[in-house]
Amino acid sequence: xxxxxxxxxxxxxxxxxxxxxxxxxxxxxxxxxxxxxxxxxxxxxxxxxxxxxxxxxxxxxxxxxxxxxxxxxxxxxxxxxxxxxxxxxxxxxxxxxxxxxxxxxxxxxxxxxxxxxxxxxxxxxxxxxxxxxxxxxxxxxxxxxxxxxxxxxxxxxxxxxxxxxxxxxxxxxxxxxxxxxxxxxxxxxxxxxxxxxxxxxxxxxxxxxxxxxxxxxxxxxxxxxxxxxxxxxxxxxxxxxxxxxxxxx
Amino acid sequence: xxxxxxxxxxxxxxxxxxxxxxxxxxxxxxxxxxxxxxxxxxxxxxxxxxxxxxxxxxxxxxxxxxxxxxxxxxxxxxxxxxxxxxxxxxxxxxxxxxxxxxxxxxxxxxxxxxxxxxxxxxxxxxxxxxxxxxxxxxxxxxxxxxxxxxxxxxxxxxxxxxxxxxxxxxxxxxxxxxxxxxxxxxxxxxxxxxxxxxxxxxxxxxxxxxxxxxxxxxxxxxxxxxxxxxxxxxxxxxxxxxxxxxxxx
DNA sequence: CTTATTTATTGATATTTATCAAAAAATATT
DNA sequence: AATATTTTTTGATAAATATCAATAAATAAG
Numbered sequence: 001x002x003x004x005x006x007x008x009x010x011x012x013x014x015x016x017x018x019x020x021x022x023x024x025x026x027x028x029x030x031x032x033x034x035x036x037x038x039x040x041x042x043x044x045x046x047x048x049x050x051x052x053x054x055x056x057x058x059x060x061x062x063x064x065x066x067x068x069x070x071x072x073x074x075x076x077x078x079x080x081x082x083x084x085x086x087x088x089x090x091x092x093x094x095x096x097x098x099x100x101x102x103x104x105x106x107x108x109x110x111x112x113x114x115x116x117x118x119x120x121x122x123x124x125x126x127x128x129x130x131x132x133x134x135x136x137x138x139x140x141x142x143x144x145x146x147x148x149x150x151x152x153x154x155x156x157x158x159x160x161x162x163x164x165x166x167x168x169x170x171x172x173x174x175x176x177x178x179x180x181x182x183x184x185x186x187x188x189x190x191x192x193x194x195x196x197x198x199x200x201x202x203x204x205x206x207x208x209x210x211x212x213x214x215x216x217x218x219x220x221x222x223x224x225x226x227x228x229x230x231x232x233x234x235x236x237x238x239x240x241x242x243x244x245x246x247x248x249x
Numbered sequence: 250x251x252x253x254x255x256x257x258x259x260x261x262x263x264x265x266x267x268x269x270x271x272x273x274x275x276x277x278x279x280x281x282x283x284x285x286x287x288x289x290x291x292x293x294x295x296x297x298x299x300x301x302x303x304x305x306x307x308x309x310x311x312x313x314x315x316x317x318x319x320x321x322x323x324x325x326x327x328x329x330x331x332x333x334x335x336x337x338x339x340x341x342x343x344x345x346x347x348x349x350x351x352x353x354x355x356x357x358x359x360x361x362x363x364x365x366x367x368x369x370x371x372x373x374x375x376x377x378x379x380x381x382x383x384x385x386x387x388x389x390x391x392x393x394x395x396x397x398x399x400x401x402x403x404x405x406x407x408x409x410x411x412x413x414x415x416x417x418x419x420x421x422x423x424x425x426x427x428x429x430x431x432x433x434x435x436x437x438x439x440x441x442x443x444x445x446x447x448x449x450x451x452x453x454x455x456x457x458x459x460x461x462x463x464x465x466x467x468x469x470x471x472x473x474x475x476x477x478x479x480x481x482x483x484x485x486x487x488x489x490x491x492x493x494x495x496x497x498x
Numbered sequence: 499c500t501t502a503t504t505t506a507t508t509g510a511t512a513t514t515t516a517t518c519a520a521a522a523a524a525t526a527t528t
Numbered sequence: 529a530a531t532a533t534t535t536t537t538t539g540a541t542a543a544a545t546a547t548c549a550a551t552a553a554a555t556a557a558g
Contacts, residue, residue: 501556505555510547
């Protein structure tokens with residue numbers, strides 16, 4: 001039987017699940033793809049982008065965007081998984097993991113600070129298109145529907161971060177790890193069995209915990225038969241319980 | 250002599266400041282005002298807004314925006330201080346405190362989820378203008394410069410949240426409290442002596458700590474002659490040291 | 499002005515989580 | 529295949545922080 005430890009529950013040291021109708025705040029809101037935006041462009045606008053486009057392939061581990069450098073490009077990832085993270089003075093925190101058909105660098109479109117706010121590195125081979133920011137802005141000026149679609153993507157990211165901020169403040173370490181596993185399953189891989197392109201250290205940076213703590217909780221989940229682990233391959237065996245740990249932890 | 254306690258510093262239990270050139274990540278990046286956006290509009294566009302505008306006054310404590318309700322308005326705060334916060338299932342976290350001449354609700358402009366992501370309440374009397382979202386979007390569609398200015402505001406908020414996320418993950422409790430005090434001083438009140446419209450509980454929600462812990466650290470800062478406290482009135486006596494605590498804590 | 503109620507403060511304590519250290523396992527290198 | 533190196537895991541421990549409880553102070557209500 002699995003319980004969730006709660007702070008200072010006097011009557012019983014462990015908290016047993018009860019059915020309540022709380023708002024369930026998870027990092028795991030579904031991500032949206034960004035490819036529809038291009039369909040809003042006219043031939044001439046597409047041509048502007050085409051003439052200011054560079055197609056590049058990145059290998060695993062290579063840096064697509066480096067925090068602090070001048071943001072001269074808007075990047076569209078056609079294929080591949082990448083991690084977006086902020087580098088602090090002591091720690092790193094992975095904001096999100098992005099799949100195919102996503103823009104990178106939109107949050108640096110119009111800002112006083114002309115540098116990228118985060119670093120992006122490829123977690124596997126990535127095929128990307130670099131658009132010159134000036135040209136991209138030109139198209140943005142010409143086409144209001146396109147511009148609004150871009151606002152939509154930016155706002156979608158923002159609402160993800162609101163949730164993430166709350167999760168980091170509110171959830172305990174088990175909740176964070178459960179949430180991360182569900183996030184990987186639901187939104188990155190879309191299935192219950194997957195192999196992560198992340199080290200344990202990176203998992204910790206994603207969960208916002210120390211590596212040792214993250215590992216310990218993963219092992220705990222394994223002992224409780226919630227997941228099955230083998231190196232980087234994960235198998236979710238009791239999704240309902242993971243959801244409850246994420247919700248109540 | 251003031252030291253900053255560091256985790257497990259073996260050689261010496263307390264960490265003494267050393268001059269390094271680290272990136273200093275603070276929540277306290279300067280906020281921008283949003284009134285310039287209106288200057289980009291034509292007469293006819295201003296008229297559309299004017300015809301879809303309601304002017305309202307809110308008293309202290311009243312709710313301007315409620316998380317989860319349908320986002321039918323874009324709000325422009327002409328005058329007054331308000332707090333923006335996310336309500337979790339167990340905790341609240343104050344995202345930011347906004348002054349005069351700021352838009353609220355921009356992050357709900359274009360989203361699948363048509364509800365507000367956060368709650369906003371007045372910390373003092375507020376004079377606001379409610380714009381019908383449909384009309385606001387109509388103007389956005391007509392005027393690209395306006396649209397881009399709005400993107401700028403949204404992105405500015407985003408970069409604030411990136412920093413905030415990092416601060417919450419990286420800083421210890423003293424660093425968080427020091428950072429909060431500096432934020433209030435630099436960007437909300439613009440001076441070293443100010444009276445906060447926040448309770449201790451709200452300060453804790455702003456710092457992301459428990460109320461008791463927040464109070465204890467405030468008292469500690471007072472004992473160390475960094476600040477002077479009297480109820481809700483604050484006086485900063487050693488800004489340099491606060492900055493270092495925020496930086497290294 | 500007195501009493502009730504809320505808010506702020508302090509102290510003691512428990513829990514969570516990070517850190518350190520060392521071993522085991524996995525991967526890379528020769 | 530043997531060795532070196534890195535990553536992962538485990539155990540022990542310390543520090544940070546939250547919680548509980550009780551008191552003090554401030555504010556509101558009668």
